[in-house]
Amino acid sequence: MKVLIVYCHPRKESLNRAILDTSTKTFEKNGHSVEVRDLYSMKFNPILEGDDAIHIENHKFVRVNESFPEDVQIEMQHILDADLLMYIYPIWWNGFPAMLKGYVERVFQHGFAYSFESDEPQKNFSGKKALFVHTTGQPQDTPEAKQLTERIKSVTSEWMFNSNGVEVLDHMVYGRVPYLDEDELKSILIDVEQKIDKIGKAN
Numbered sequence: 001m002k003v004l005i006v007y008c009h010p011r012k013e014s015l016n017r018a019i020l021d022t023s024t025k026t027f028e029k030n031g032h033s034v035e036v037r038d039l040y041s042m043k044f045n046p047i048l049e050g051d052d053a054i055h056i057e058n059h060k061f062v063r064v065n066e067s068f069p070e071d072v073q074i075e076m077q078h079i080l081d082a083d084l085l086m087y088i089y090p091i092w093w094n095g096f097p098a099m100l101k102g103y104v105e106r107v108f109q110h111g112f113a114y115s116f117e118s119d120e121p122q123k124n125f126s127g128k129k130a131l132f133v134h135t136t137g138q139p140q141d142t143p144e145a146k147q148l149t150e151r152i153k154s155v156t157s158e159w160m161f162n163s164n165g166v167e168v169l170d171h172m173v174y175g176r177v178p179y180l181d182e183d184e185l186k187s188i189l190i191d192v193e194q195k196i197d198k199i200g201k202a203n
Helices: 015-029 070-081 098-107 143-154 182-202
Strands: 002-007 032-040 055-057 061-062 085-090 127-134 165-174
Touching: 002 015, 002 070, 015 032, 015 085, 015 127, 015 182, 032 070, 070 098, 143 165, 165 182
Parallel strands: 002 032, 002 085, 085 127, 127 165
Antiparallel strands: 055 061
8 A cells, every 4th residue: 555644743742753763664564665755845836826727717716827736737747646634734723734734725726626617526536535534633532622722623634624535533632732741742652653553464
């Protein structure tokens, strides 16, 4: 299985980085190939320019630049090559970091990830699987927090892969991260390893 991990965190030392390293090693241990796209280290440009954005002319969706930018085409090809799409990131202001939001806006373009002209799933994504891991400072042990987390999922993993043929295997959420001690952080990595190992063995 070919795994594409899109990783988004600005710090080189973070729980997200440890989750990335753990996930990569666990997938590789199970014989899978892993491609990591570290958006910050790549200095990925998250800005969708006007000429690359879709608009309507004569009742049709068009863009000034008919071809996608070269850097976007590279990311699209990584998606096409992958069997499993994994996203690792923190939740900031109840959503994606701006860098990852910009990646989605530029890469998950009309005509590639979705279409307004047809209700059929995009063939580019059909049969692929997805996995999300996000960290947050928000506790996860109250009804209110869990309700907020479900709303966040609805506008992230569910929103990205709504009706385009991708099966979301899991959306792991780890809360209270800034307040956890070393043992609690280690327990998160153990949990990640166990879940990735299970996925790796099943696919």
